[in-house]
Amino acid sequence: VxxxxxxxxxxxxxxxxxxxxxxxxxxxxxxxxxxxxxxxxxxxxxxxxxxxxxxxxxxxxxxxxxxxxxxxxxxxxxxxxxxxxxxxxxxxxxxxxxxxxxxxxxxxxxxxxxxxxxxxxxxxxxxxxxxxLALMRAKLGLRTPREGDAALVQQLLVLLAAGRVDWTIFWRRLSHAVGPGDFAEVRDLFIDRAGFDAWLLPYQELLAQEGRALAADLMLKTNPKFVLRNHLAEQAIAEAKLGRFDELQLLQTLLARPFDEHPGFEAHAGFPPEWASHITISCSS
Known part of the structure; x- marks a missing residue:
């Protein structure tokens, strides 16, 4: 070895x-x-x-x-x-x-x-x-390490956990918001919007130093739009059991290039349906 x-x-x-x-x-x-x-x-x-x-x-x-x-x-x-x-x-x-x-x-x-x-x-x-920390810095579009990065990340994680914010959707929305500087759709994900606003202030200062366009480019290459969520896998399996493999092949296409936009397939990058919370997986899955 x-x-x-x-x-x-x-x-x-x-x-x-x-x-x-x-x-x-x-x-x-x-x-x-x-x-x-x-x-x-x-x-x-x-x-x-x-x-x-x-x-x-x-x-x-x-x-x-x-x-x-x-x-x-x-x-x-x-x-x-x-x-x-x-x-x-x-x-x-x-x-x-x-x-x-x-x-x-x-x-x-x-x-x-x-x-x-x-x-x-x-x-x-x-x-x-x-x-x-390096990975989280990239997810935030920050190329230059700074002393306060760890605290900024930790504060964000606390906010995300408190509001049970969708992990993948948050990062993708943030990636799109950074360029134009419009964070309204990101803010809507949070219950504690005042807390998000407070976190956003120092983050925007860092973005001004980094350059918004450069930050957005890094983020869109770091934060995937598509991941293999449980409900997507469940639907593909159900179809495959019936001998229909279109959904499986579509997932393979989307997940082969998860950072691309793939227009027309926004549903595969959207919030999971309510029934997805009842899916259980175990060692015998």
Whole structure:
């Protein structure tokens, strides 16, 4: 695995050395951290993050009870079988970190140094935090890192959670609003509109510094219009069971280029119907 997928871990150490295996563990840890940052930024819920469903390559395995969130709820549980919420959306980064410790235990006969194994995992939190903030900055159209970025993002997440604002629609509307500077349709998504107005003031100051056109261009390439929502998958499955595959093929087309507008298919990017909230998915889905 090291030779084929992690050659950078070989470095100056001899093949099979303890240092090489510790470097390997750190590289897997940091790939996993960046993967989880992308999950959190796009609103992806894995649903069943057992250690056997985590890839050594920092990829996603086991597409059973997965979901792209509709209304933003940090504690959302997409797996109907997860009665205790172990794999809730906001717990995904910590579960991945716990899984990496299990990997470290499995590698101990090779590393043979508990302190070296612990040190190999120390960078996970910082790598995740930096990657997540960079992704959120891009979602906001901000190219230049600034000291107050983390606070700006956190304030927004609190507002989104309080109003259970649709995650994908919010970001796409914001992407379109930035250019002309008209945030009325974004504001309408919030219950606490005064809170959104207060958040918007410093954000608009940053946009003025960045340039609205440049910010909007980055956002439209970062915030997808289309994601595989549960109700869209349910409809495509129902049609396919009847031998009709048009809906499945349409979803494949839309999701192959999720940042494009695809005029005429706004319904596939709209709010989920009421019945979608009653869809349940589990490990047997």
């Amino acid at each position: 090291i030779s084929r997928y992690y050659p950078e871990c070989q470095g100056a150490t001899k093949p099979g050395s303890r240092q090489q295996y510790a470097a390997f563990l750190q590289a897997v840890s940091e790939r996993t951290a960046r993967l989880l940052a992308h999950w959190q930024a796009v609103g992806f819920c894995h649903g069943v993050m057992n250690t056997d469903n985590m890839s050594i390559l920092g990829l996603t395995l086991d597409y059973g009870p997965f979901q792209f969130m509709d209304a933003f709820d940090p504690g959302h549980i997409c797996n109907h079988s997860d009665t205790l919420g172990r794999y809730a959306f906001d717990r995904q980064p910590s579960v991945a970190w716990w899984n990496l410790h299990c990997l470290a235990q499995a590698l101990m006969p090779l590393i043979d140094d508990a302190q070296a194994a612990e040190e190999a995992l120390e960078s996970y939190e910082a790598v995740f935090g930096d990657a997540f």
